[in-house]
Amino acid sequence: MSIDLSQFFDVFFEESFEGLDVMEAELLNLQPGTEDSETINTIFRAAHSIKGGSGTFGFTSVTNFTHVLETLLDQIRDGRRQLTAEHVNLLLQSVDCLRGLLSALQAEEEPDLTESSELKAQFDRILGNEEQTLQSEPQSSTPEAETNTYQIDFKPHSHLFKTGNEPLYMLSELAELGDLETHAFCDGIPSLDKFNPEDCYLNWRLYLTTTQGQSAIQEIFEWVEDDADIDITLCGGLFESEVPEPQAEQSEAQVQNAEPKPSEQASKKANTAANKVPSSKKSSESTSIRVGIDKVDSLINMVGELVITQAMLTQLGEQEPTEQTLTALQEGLAQLAHNTRDLQENVMRIRMLPISFVFSRFPRLVRDTSQKLNKQVELKLLGEQTELDKTVMEKISDPMVHLVRNSLDHGLETPEERIKAGKDPVGQVTLNAFHQGGNIVIEIMDDGKGLNTEKIKSKAIANGLIQATDDLSPEEINELIFRPGFSTVDEVSDISGRGVGMDVVRRNIQSLNGSVEVNSAPGVGSTFTIRLPLTLAILDGQLVNVASHTYIIPLISIVESLQINIDKVSTVGNGLEVLRLRDEYIPILRLYKLFNHDGAIEALDKALLVVVESDNHKVGLLVDDLLGQQQVVIKSLEANYQRVNGISGATILGDGRVSLILDITGLIKLSGLKRPGSQDLLMEKQEEEVTT
Amino acid sequence: MMTEQASINEQLVLTNREGDKQFLTFMMAEEEYGMDILSVQEIRGWEEVTAIPNSPKFVNGAINLRGTIVPIIDLRVRFGLPRVEYGPLTVVVVVAVEIRDNTKVMGLVVDAVSDVYTINEETAKDVPEFQGSENSFFVQGLVNVGEKMVVLLNLKRILDLDENHNEQLVVGG
Numbered sequence: 075m076s077i078d079l080s081q082f083f084d085v086f087f088e089e090s091f092e093g094l095d096v097m098e099a100e101l102l103n104l105q106p107g108t109e110d111s112e113t114i115n116t117i118f119r120a121a122h123s124i125k126g127g128s129g130t131f132g133f134t135s136v137t138n139f140t141h142v143l144e145t146l147l148d149q150i151r152d153g154r155r156q157l158t159a160e161h162v163n164l165l166l167q168s169v170d171c172l173r174g175l176l177s178a179l180q181a182e183e184e185p186d187l188t189e190s191s192e193l194k195a196q197f198d199r200i201l202g203n204e205e206q207t208l209q210s211e212p213q214s215s216t217p218e219a220e221t222n223t224y225q226i227d228f229k230p231h232s233h234l235f236k237t238g239n240e241p242l243y244m245l246s247e248l249a250e251l252g253d254l255e256t257h258a259f260c261d262g263i264p265s266l267d268k269f270n271p272e273d274c275y276l277n278w279r280l281y282l283t284t285t286q287g288q289s290a291i292q293e294i295f296e297w298v299e300d301d302a303d304i305d306i307t308l309c310g311g312l313f314e315s316e317v318p319e320p321q322a323e324q325s326e327a328q329v330q331n332a333e334p335k336p337s338e339q340a341s342k343k344a345n346t347a348a349n350k351v352p353s354s355k356k357s358s359e360s361t362s363i364r365v366g367i368d369k370v371d372s373l374i375n376m377v378g379e380l381v382i383t384q385a386m387l388t389q390l391g392e393q394e395p396t397e398q399t400l401t402a403l404q405e406g407l408a409q410l411a412h413n414t415r416d417l418q419e420n421v422m423r424i425r426m427l428p429i430s431f432v433f434s435r436f437p438r439l440v441r442d443t444s445q446k447l448n449k450q451v452e453l454k455l456l457g458e459q460t461e462l463d464k465t466v467m468e469k470i471s472d473p474m475v476h477l478v479r480n481s482l483d484h485g486l487e488t489p490e491e492r493i494k495a496g497k498d499p500v501g502q503v504t505l506n507a508f509h510q511g512g513n514i515v516i517e518i519m520d521d522g523k524g525l526n527t528e529k530i531k532s533k534a535i536a537n538g539l540i541q542a543t544d545d546l547s548p549e550e551i552n553e554l555i556f557r558p559g560f561s562t563v564d565e566v567s568d569i570s571g572r573g574v575g576m577d578v579v580r581r582n583i584q585s586l587n588g589s590v591e592v593n594s595a596p597g598v599g600s601t602f603t604i605r606l607p608l609t610l611a612i613l614d615g616q617l618v619n620v621a622s623h624t625y626i627i628p629l630i631s632i633v634e635s636l637q638i639n640i641d642k643v644s645t646v647g648n649g650l651e652v653l654r655l656r657d658e659y660i661p662i663l664r665l666y667k668l669f670n671h672d673g674a675i676e677a678l679d680k681a682l683l684v685v686v687e688s689d690n691h692k693v694g695l696l697v698d699d700l701l702g703q704q705q706v707v708i709k710s711l712e713a714n715y716q717r718v719n720g721i722s723g724a725t726i727l728g729d730g731r732v733s734l735i736l737d738i739t740g741l742i743k744l745s746g747l748k749r750p751g752s753q754d755l756l757m758e759k760q761e762e763e764v765t766t
Numbered sequence: 767m768m769t770e771q772a773s774i775n776e777q778l779v780l781t782n783r784e785g786d787k788q789f790l791t792f793m794m795a796e797e798e799y800g801m802d803i804l805s806v807q808e809i810r811g812w813e814e815v816t817a818i819p820n821s822p823k824f825v826n827g828a829i830n831l832r833g834t835i836v837p838i839i840d841l842r843v844r845f846g847l848p849r850v851e852y853g854p855l856t857v858v859v860v861v862a863v864e865i866r867d868n869t870k871v872m873g874l875v876v877d878a879v880s881d882v883y884t885i886n887e888e889t890a891k892d893v894p895e896f897q898g899s900e901n902s903f904f905v906q907g908l909v910n911v912g913e914k915m916v917v918l919l920n921l922k923r924i925l926d927l928d929e930n931h932n933e934q935l936v937v938g939g
Contacts, residue, residue, distance in 0.1 A: 623817055669819030714870045715837040716927055724835045732816040732828045732835055
């Protein structure tokens with residue numbers, strides 16, 4: 075019976091991809107000439123773990139490729155080689171290539187080896203050069219280039235299989251180093267009744283004729299050092315057969331041939347880490363989520379508190395009912411409510427991940443893209459710890475990539491242009507994420523030349539999107555870039571303009587119930603603002619009554635609630651009521667009208683006004699009554715129905731009824747209120763009316 | 767005993783004949799309608815719904831189905847039939863249908879559930895085209911079960927609330 079290694083595949087892939095992410099991030103930190111040894115060590119360790127893991131599972135394509143990578147890194151780490159920009163580029167390409175190989179293996183497809191062999195050739199070329207410099211230095215005790223025959227006595231301990239190792243893979247790896255002759259000793263195999271199929275009874279004597287050094291052989295056995303007796307000796311003849319040497323000499327030989335200390339430590343670390351993985355995670359699911367230990371700790375704390383509260387309540391329940399116990403009981407129940415709410419909030423937080431998971435891919439993207447475009451770019455990431463639901467996160471990264479590429483390609487100028495414009499030759503691209511009113515806002519800012527309104531306008535006229543006579547504000551013109559089939563690029567470049575327009579970006583974001591808008595100033599830069607709801611989040615809500623329907627207003631967008639002083643209300647334009655509140659004019663939205671509900675309180679002085687804010691724009695929502703405040707779990711209305719204007723989702727109230735959550739931005743849109751300097755909202759409303 | 771068993775077996779064999787499908791039928795305005803039983807998730811009684819603002823008239827609102835928000839559609843209104851008072855026999859048939867790569871769960875209000883028939887879809891006849899009748903759009907075919915006629919419904923079209931898409935379907939189909 076052999077252990078089914080495939081059950082550990084998921085863990086291996088997950089760890090490997092994580093390792094690649096680490097490598098990529100650290101590589102981007104590397105500045106040739108000023109590299110710090112810890113960074114190189116981290117990269118080395120990650121590569122080493124991937125190599126070891128892939129070796130264990132028999133993914134030789136990955137093992138072989140990682141091996142050259144590791145050799146180069148090892149030399150840089152030991153100071154035998156200077157890190158160059160070429161190395162960093164090559165290593166970054168290798169990370170991509172490995173990602174491809176691993177993804178193919180994960181999908182159980184045959185990996186495409188052309189890229190890896192090309193890269194490998196490049197590594198070999200670099201390492202080949204090195205071989206010569208290495209020999210001139212009195213570095214290694216064993217000559218590397220000569221052909222030698224080694225006698226390897228490999229005696230695995232009986233528990234070898236349990237550590238997840240498979241001698242066959244090591245032997246085949248050895249065979250790749252040169253001519254291998256194997257002799258297996260079967261004398262350890264017990265009689266069938268004593269035979270334990272999970273034990274290893276075989277040991278081998280191997281003769282390897284190779285040009286590789288002893289360290290290469292040792293590396294293969296690195297993973298089983300502690301689980302086998304390994305003795306490697308240089309010998310002259312191929313068929314020299316001897317009794318295996320005693321233990322003491324073996325360990326001596328090991329000490330002699332030991333690699334330089336730091337790498338030994340590093341590999342040990344990697345070794346133990348990799349060995350731990352299969353034993354600690356027995357089963358894995360198709361999708362998993364990594365949760366910070368602090369979140370789990372706080373959950374455990376909360377459950378502890380809950381248990382204490384429960385014990386307290388039980389104790390109270392056993393006592394004689396008196397006035398005193400009743401008070402204590404009420405206090406206990408209040409505490410229970412508190413515990414439950416905390417617990418609920420924290421459980422929901424498990425699904426939330428910091429947006430740095432998305433942001434982390436941008437340093438690489440910006441580096442590669444700016445190199446291609448010959449632009450100098452500095453990327454700033456802000457608000458990386460802002461948390462976002464995992465599902466939203468997965469879907470938002472593609473639109474963001476598109477926007478960042480656009481900023482680099484269209485937004486930022488070349489260094490020469492920037493100097494001419496009196497700017498720093500290094501352009502700035504900033505990604506910023508923050509929470510605002512139950513939404514997450516992601517901004518993509520650049521300090522480039524801004525959108526060319528003239529060009530957009532003429533293009534839009536040419537495409538028939540607008541009439542030449544239309545009088546549009548700059549904001550309205552900028553909005554045009556989100557229209558389908560719109561592109562201002564004259565030439566299709568490698569980076570953008572491949573037919574995927576901003577309309578797709580907008581559609582993708584809208585499919586997440588979000589919105590995207592652009593603000594741009596000529597010569598100063600552009601800012602794209604993405605607003606997304608936290609689909610699966612807990613929201614503090616204010617329950618309100620509108621014509622006996624209960625709606626929920628996100629508490630965070632509420633500025634204040636008040637009774638209307640009728641004297642301060644005036645009607646402007648086409649029947650829009652405005653309340654003068656201190657020094658502001660607040661438009662009044664009659665919710666019952668917007669939602670076509672009958673039976674609501676229509677007299678302004680009898681109803682209540684909830685003043686809410688969205689996009690720095692205040693409106694008052696007219697409601698019949700305020701009910702309570704409550705934390706609600708947002709449920710999708712769209713999943714089984716469709717998008718409803720003015721509604722961001724639904725929730726289930728304590729009594730099991732469904733209640734709808736108001737979407738303030740959407741409501742303003744629905745009301746046809748004109749935002750300062752924008753006619754678009756009105757236009758869109760009219761469009762919607764036509765379609766419905 | 768043996769014969770009974772044999773007849774049950776025979777029935778089982780019959781239901782497995784190619785092209786045979788089981789249909790749940792229900793009554794509405796004296797007509798019998800059928801829908802693929804594999805789409806039916808459950809049958810519930812009528813309960814209060816939460817109104818969805820600005821929704822089409824045939825959408826009564828939404829209910830909480832064990833934590834999922836499920837819209838409820840009045841099939842009479844969807845078909846342009848007069849609305850009736852909901853009574854004890856009013857049932858909500860909860861169906862799950864795949865609409866453009868998303869499985870949507872919705873409740874259909876019908877007058878009463880009737881029967882389950884095994885029908886060979888190939889025996890279904892196309893609906894005669896009536897001028898001005900939009901309902902034929904929702905109908906997959908007509909079949910005779912004994913003396914009765916059953917209207918087989920195209921749930922995908924009934925539950926697809928995107929009007930634009932429906933129009934495209936009409937043009938395309």
